[in-house]
Amino acid sequence: MSTRRQVLASLLFAGGAAAFGRRRGEAAGEERSSSSTLQDSAIVSARPAVVTPNGASLPFVMKDGVKEFRLIAEPVEREFAPGMKVKCWGYNGRTPGPTIEAVEGDRVRFLVANRLPESTSIHWHGIILPNGMDGVSGLNQREIRPGETYAYEFTLRQHGTHMYHPHADEMLQMAVGMMGMFVIHPRQREDPPVDREFALMLHAFAVHPGTYRPDPSIMTEFNMFTFNSRVFPGTEPLVVRAGQRVRIRIGNLSMDEHPIHIHGHSFRVTGTDGGPVPKSAQWPETTVLVPVGSTRDMEFVADNPGDWALHCHKSHHAMNAMGHGIPNVLGVDQSAVEKRIAELLPGYTAMGESGMAEHSAHAQHMPGPKNTLPMMRGRGPFGPLDMGGMFTVVKIRDGITGYDDPGWYRHPPGTVAWRVQG
Amino acid sequence: MRKEIRKRLCAIAMASSSIVLGCTTVEPKRGFADVQNAVAGRIDHEVEWDQGTQQDAHVRESVERLLTDELGLEAALQIALLNNPTLQATYEELGVAQADLVQAGLLRNPVFSGFARVPRGSPSQTNLEFDVAQEFVGLLFLPARRRVASANFEARKLHVIDAVLDLAARVKAAYFGLQASENVADVVRASADVATASAELAAKMHEAGNFGDLELARERALATELGLDVERRRGEVEIAREILTRLMGLTGDEASWSVPPRLPAIPREEPPLDDLERAALTRPDIAAVRQEADTLRDALGLTRLSRWFPFVELGIDNERDTRGQWVHGPNVSLQLPVFDRGEAGVARAESELRRSEKRLVALGVAARSEIREAQSRMARARRLAETASGSLIPLRQEVVSRALERYNYMFVGASDLLAAKRDELEAYRIYVTSVRDYWVARSDLERAVGWTLKHPQGVSAEPAQSSARPPSHPSHGGN
Numbered sequence: 001m002s003t004r005r006q007v008l009a010s011l012l013f014a015g016g017a018a019a020f021g022r023r024r025g026e027a028a029g030e031e032r033s034s035s036s037t038l039q040d041s042a043i044v045s046a047r048p049a050v051v052t053p054n055g056a057s058l059p060f061v062m063k064d065g066v067k068e069f070r071l072i073a074e075p076v077e078r079e080f081a082p083g084m085k086v087k088c089w090g091y092n093g094r095t096p097g098p099t100i101e102a103v104e105g106d107r108v109r110f111l112v113a114n115r116l117p118e119s120t121s122i123h124w125h126g127i128i129l130p131n132g133m134d135g136v137s138g139l140n141q142r143e144i145r146p147g148e149t150y151a152y153e154f155t156l157r158q159h160g161t162h163m164y165h166p167h168a169d170e171m172l173q174m175a176v177g178m179m180g181m182f183v184i185h186p187r188q189r190e191d192p193p194v195d196r197e198f199a200l201m202l203h204a205f206a207v208h209p210g211t212y213r214p215d216p217s218i219m220t221e222f223n224m225f226t227f228n229s230r231v232f233p234g235t236e237p238l239v240v241r242a243g244q245r246v247r248i249r250i251g252n253l254s255m256d257e258h259p260i261h262i263h264g265h266s267f268r269v270t271g272t273d274g275g276p277v278p279k280s281a282q283w284p285e286t287t288v289l290v291p292v293g294s295t296r297d298m299e300f301v302a303d304n305p306g307d308w309a310l311h312c313h314k315s316h317h318a319m320n321a322m323g324h325g326i327p328n329v330l331g332v333d334q335s336a337v338e339k340r341i342a343e344l345l346p347g348y349t350a351m352g353e354s355g356m357a358e359h360s361a362h363a364q365h366m367p368g369p370k371n372t373l374p375m376m377r378g379r380g381p382f383g384p385l386d387m388g389g390m391f392t393v394v395k396i397r398d399g400i401t402g403y404d405d406p407g408w409y410r411h412p413p414g415t416v417a418w419r420v421q422g
Numbered sequence: 423m424r425k426e427i428r429k430r431l432c433a434i435a436m437a438s439s440s441i442v443l444g445c446t447t448v449e450p451k452r453g454f455a456d457v458q459n460a461v462a463g464r465i466d467h468e469v470e471w472d473q474g475t476q477q478d479a480h481v482r483e484s485v486e487r488l489l490t491d492e493l494g495l496e497a498a499l500q501i502a503l504l505n506n507p508t509l510q511a512t513y514e515e516l517g518v519a520q521a522d523l524v525q526a527g528l529l530r531n532p533v534f535s536g537f538a539r540v541p542r543g544s545p546s547q548t549n550l551e552f553d554v555a556q557e558f559v560g561l562l563f564l565p566a567r568r569r570v571a572s573a574n575f576e577a578r579k580l581h582v583i584d585a586v587l588d589l590a591a592r593v594k595a596a597y598f599g600l601q602a603s604e605n606v607a608d609v610v611r612a613s614a615d616v617a618t619a620s621a622e623l624a625a626k627m628h629e630a631g632n633f634g635d636l637e638l639a640r641e642r643a644l645a646t647e648l649g650l651d652v653e654r655r656r657g658e659v660e661i662a663r664e665i666l667t668r669l670m671g672l673t674g675d676e677a678s679w680s681v682p683p684r685l686p687a688i689p690r691e692e693p694p695l696d697d698l699e700r701a702a703l704t705r706p707d708i709a710a711v712r713q714e715a716d717t718l719r720d721a722l723g724l725t726r727l728s729r730w731f732p733f734v735e736l737g738i739d740n741e742r743d744t745r746g747q748w749v750h751g752p753n754v755s756l757q758l759p760v761f762d763r764g765e766a767g768v769a770r771a772e773s774e775l776r777r778s779e780k781r782l783v784a785l786g787v788a789a790r791s792e793i794r795e796a797q798s799r800m801a802r803a804r805r806l807a808e809t810a811s812g813s814l815i816p817l818r819q820e821v822v823s824r825a826l827e828r829y830n831y832m833f834v835g836a837s838d839l840l841a842a843k844r845d846e847l848e849a850y851r852i853y854v855t856s857v858r859d860y861w862v863a864r865s866d867l868e869r870a871v872g873w874t875l876k877h878p879q880g881v882s883a884e885p886a887q888s889s890a891r892p893p894s895h896p897s898h899g900g901n
Contacts, residue, residue, distance in 0.1 A: 323833035332630040368831040
């Protein structure tokens with residue numbers, strides 16, 4: 001198991017030889033740019049140091065010492081979770097776009113091809129670069145028209161967690177999913193070194209029930225809250241070996257701030273998209289509030305094995321869509337009326353007198369609108385989990401050698417809450 | 423000589439009277455058989471004239487038998503045709519016309535006059551005079567008058583046939599109107615039930631402290647409003663029942679009949695509807711007016727001729743004067759056309775004829791237009807009903823299904839569902855009124871052409887009952 005630094009170092013010496021790294025387990029398929037083979041230069045398959053759950057990293061080609069990446073801005077179809085497929089816009093076949101990984105000091109070049117029906121551009125959020133590479137169309141460059149390809153080139157003079165997103169018709173293009181993480185690894189060795197890191201892009205979509213496309217006119221009433229454009233139970237778990245130092249890089253290009261909370265551990269916020277936070281300034285948290293248009297790096301040692309929830313603590317954000325403004329039936333005895341209504345409306349069942357959990361049970365076998373997920377879903381080893389949206393699980397296991405899903409945690413005896421009476 | 427004249431005159435008198443005495447009996451039922459045949463040929467139903475005979479007991483039994491079951495359209499029609507008292511009154515016109523016909527064949531009675539004049543002085547004898555006189559022109563114009571009366575009789579028959587068809591059309595309109603108002607009352611009641619369920623749920627929400635007084639009052643107000651509509655519709659049903667009861671001539675216990683609750687569905691195919699405007703020519707009321715015009719034409723001819731012979735009386739006069747001398751001889755009375763030369767009478771007859779002819783034209787225009795109008799209404803109602811049942815109702819049902827999906831996944835509440843259900847019921851109400859409009863238009867068309875429309879196979883277009891019912895709501899995979 002080589003360290004991340006060694007892996008990247010090996011890439012720098014790749015020279016003219018093709019080098020294909022061993023791929024780590026990922027939910028998504030292999031990531032390749034669309035024009036794969038060039039005669040004169042090596043195709044370097046990035047052996048990603050950052051794990052992008054339900055995503056991938058962007059490969060590059062070395063050309064005369066410049067890391068050249070290819071990004072294709074295009075319409076994509078994204079499955080938010082099984083049962084819901086959404087027509088989005090993204091990069092290289094996915095939303096969020098593939099995570100860009102480079103090293104502080106690299107000269108990087110991005111070839112951006114526009115296959116969207118309208119003009120676009122790419123802004124490199126938080127990156128210090130020449131003004132003409134900043135990507136605000138009209139201000140720093142002419143827009144990239146449909147069918148055109150533009151090149152951005154600059155030298156990276158910082159490290160940290162950054163993002164990339166359009167800056168032409170920005171509101172709409174972001175609303176339908178165009179964004180991605182841009183991780184710049186430090187040139188110097190880190191202390192303490194991080195053993196495993198993840199990238200999570202937070203976002204919110206408004207996909208009205210029964211529809212297939214996000215509504216870009218929605219400003220506050222979003223209903224699908226995503227980690228890397230997936231919702232629970234479609235979110236891939238973050239698999240970690242016990243004892244590893246873990247960094248989770250979180251970006252937020254949605255319209256709301258999100259308080260991201262982890263169970264079983266506390267952490268420190270060690271960086272923002274502005275740069276690293278000095279150790280003396282780092283304070284302990286179990287929840288990091290990630291503002292809009294910001295990134296936060298949080299680090300902790302995974303010393304508490306188990307299946308730990310990682311989720312946005314705004315409770316509606318950890319649910320899938322529901323109606324807001326439906327009548328409140330909590331505590332309402334509907335037994336007499338239910339039969340009467342069911343005679344008029346075959347298939348009607350009264351729900352909600354004792355809470356919303358019975359809805360989840362009913363939703364298993366009642367039809368819902370097309371392409372719509374029930375508000376909560378999912379099963380754990382002990383029964384219905386009933387969450388949605390921005391919810392995932394960090395699986396910390398002793399002594400694993402691979403990072404495929406290890407299944408549910410097997411609890412040591414005496415460490416599970418037990419029923420006492422009644 | 424006198425004896426011979428006397429004998430000859432008597433012979434003529436005897437001969438004439440024997441001719442005219444041949445048709446003195448009035449048989450009112452003579453024309454009715456023609457009416458019955460015409461009615462049967464046009465609308466395939468029986469009519470009977472209630473004249474207090476044994477026949478009428480059979481009619482009574484038929485009516486009672488028909489009343490034991492639910493009344494289909496044909497049964498209601500048959501009862502009305504047998505039992506409607508106004509129609510029975512109309513039949514008497516035949517009696518009147520027939521009597522007129524007989525009357526037209528009768529000569530005026532001879533008039534016997536007798537005088538006895540007692541002289542004042544003597545030795546005179548009582549002056550006796552007697553004569554027998556006979557109005558003469560009548561004999562001349564007898565055939566013409568009979569022709570006119572006969573033509574009039576024919577016209578009356580046609581009027582009676584028309585009255586039968588008119589009653590049949592009104593019965594059909596009343597029947598379909600009743601079924602439709604029952605259908606609509608059902609739909610409105612279902613809609614009120616939906617609103618009541620919604621209000622009950624609101625009451626439970628209010629009880630639990632989850633609804634305010636405003637929300638509750640709103641729901642209850644709507645349920646109450648729809649309840650008022652139910653009452654109104656019930657009233658419409660009762661009125662429609664009374665109309666049909668009147669047309670069928672039923673009273674008392676007989677008035678507790680029932681009809682199948684649903685309108686018949688519109689038949690898939692129309693009967694052949696080409697060339698119906700031609701039918702206007704043979705319609706009984708038009709034929710009656712045409713007949714009347716012919717009658718008046720004849721009458722005009724008669725008037726023109728008879729103005730020159732307004733009154734002629736021939737007679738035989740016998741007198742014994744005061745000296746006891748018998749004198750006798752013919753006498754003649756004439757009306758002298760000095761002041762009244764009959765022009766006014768002719769002018770009157772001419773105007774009556776022209777009036778009748780113009781009425782005929784007017785009726786012809788109206789009949790053709792009525793046929794076109796009824797066809798157009800029928801076609802439109804069919805299209806509306808087909809669109810309502812083929813598109814609108816299924817779409818409203820889909821709205822309900824999709825709303826239920828939204829409810830299952832907590833996107834909408836129960837009241838949205840119930841509102842969608844009420845919309846579906848409204849769509850069904852539109853369908854029902856279109857079906858009624860079709861059948862009423864069709865009956866109007868039949869009235870306008872003067873016979874029942876038949877499908878090519880000769881099968882009547884009355885399909886099975888209960889086709890026009892709300893398609894059952896598709897149920898979801900249980901719960």
